[in-house]
Amino acid sequence: MRLLAAVDLGEGLESVVESARFLQEGLSIPAELLHVVPTPYFEALGRRFPHLRPGLEEALSQVEKEVQKTLADTGLRARVLRGFPAQVVAGEALKSRLVLLGQRGTGTLEALARGGLARYLLHRGEVPVLLLPRALKAVRRIAVGLDDSPASLSAFRVAEAWGRALGAEVFGLHLVSGQGGCCFPTYLDPETLGLADVLARAKAHLESLLKATGVVEVSKGDEELDLLRLAKAREADLLVLGSKAKSTWRHRLGRMVEVLSSQSSMPLLVVPEATVW
Incomplete structure (x- = not known):
């Protein structure tokens, strides 16, 4: 099995390559770069205008050679395939332990442009996906977003395996919002407990599920981005989340x-619920 780094030739290429090198050594799993030349449009042109086929084929072949040379210069194993990128990457992901994807910027148009492949893989829920807004060069601290779901517990186990391999500290972060909020623990009664009791009981409950003590921090927070702020404040290099993938519909x-x-804005590893590392 391999680490599959799906790349284009945009500004995120170097970050993904650098991260692939680091994880290949740290996790002792070979990395492979994959670039998919999006050919469906050109194939449709060839069918509509048969006289264009020879020129299109020659151009595509030249593109493949140039891209292969560029990727070979990285020193990592690399392949160039043709097809519809999301489908090709998803098929190759099934033969991989992890998929690396570059991300740059959070503007609406850029998020939409890059979102197709990432969201397609995340919704399929077949393999962990590492989203890289910047290069992952070292991992000293790994934060895991926790609730009491099987998905987040699976994510913590994967983070533990990464922690052992990379020599990193692993800790869990759990947010408790106000009554009725998105993150209030469903196993606690907000009518009879003050915040201090809720935090203490949530911490004890989660550490009991994890069968570990001293690894969970519980804080008050009302927004999803509060988790990101907390991870940054704790100087985490990587944030890990469990994914329900296909187990729900509206927020699957x-x-x-x-x-x-x-x-x-920090590297994010999304782990499907059924993952065993």
Whole structure:
């Protein structure tokens, strides 16, 4: 199995390549770069205008050669394939332990442009996806967004495995919002407990589920971005979230993943619920 780094030739290429090198060494899993030349449009042109086919084929072949040379210069194993990028990457992801994707900027148009492939893979829920707004060069502290769901517990186990391999500290972060908020623990009664009791009981409950003590921090927070702010304040290098993937419909990834997958400014690892690392 491999780490699959799906790349284009945009400004995020170097960040993904650098991250792939780091994780290949740290996790002891070979990395492979994959670039997909989006050919459906040109194939349709060839069918509509047969006289263009030879020229289109020659141009595509030349593109493949140039891209292959560029990727080979990185020193990592690389392949160039043709097809519809999302489908090709998803198919190759099934033969991989992890998919790396570059992300740059959070503007509306840029988020929409890059969102197709990332969201397609996240909604399929078949393999962990690492979203990289910047290069991941070192990992000293790994933060895991926690609730009491199987998805977040699976994410914590994957983070523990990464922590052992990379020599990193792993800790969980759990947000408690006001009564009726998105993050109030469903297993606690807001009518009879003050905030201090809620925080203490939530921490004890989660550490009991994880079978570990001293690894969970519980804080008050009302917005999904509060988790990102807390992870940054704790100097985390990587944030890990569990994904419900196909287990729900309206928010099938979980609200936290829905928000942070497009707005996180730090590397974000999204782990499907059924993942075993």
